Amino acid sequence: MTVDFATLxxxxxxxxxxxxxxxxxxxxxxxxxxxxxxxxAIESIPPAVLMAVVAPTAFATGIAETIACAVTAFAALRLPMLVSVALGVASVAILRAVGI
Structure with a gap:
């Protein structure tokens, strides 16, 4: 593999x-x-950015992803950002594993 200098x-x-x-x-x-x-106002920016990233997924994919997006949204209201994202990821994994 070669590395192009301009790309690097x-x-x-x-x-x-x-x-x-x-x-x-x-x-x-x-x-x-x-x-x-x-x-x-400053503290509300991270949840707003998270919802801007998550919302298209909620409307463009299956039911497991939509439920996981809702879990992430509700978790973001009270929990730290990292915990909210982790809960969303875990919930979509569990929902996919059970076949939803």
Whole structure:
């Protein structure tokens, strides 16, 4: 297998851009004080992004995936993001295993 230099350079540039945007966000948020409404708005972004990713799956696939998407949505209301995603993955695996 050969590696094209332009492709490798593009991958490295995208990785650097991703890392820089994440690190800069962490560094900048240290210098910003958020009030009650702004904090609630910022904290609601991860569940909103999760639903934007999950919703097309709920409407375009079978019943097992739709139920798992509902489980993920309800879990995201109270649980941390990683736990919500893990519950969704586990529920779709179980539902597929039992034949739903």
């Amino acid at each position: 350079l593009a991958i490295l540039a995208m990785a650097a851009a991703t890392i820089l945007t994440r690190v800069s966000g962490l560094l900048l948020i240290r210098h910003v004080s958020l009030g009650g409404n702004a904090r609630k």
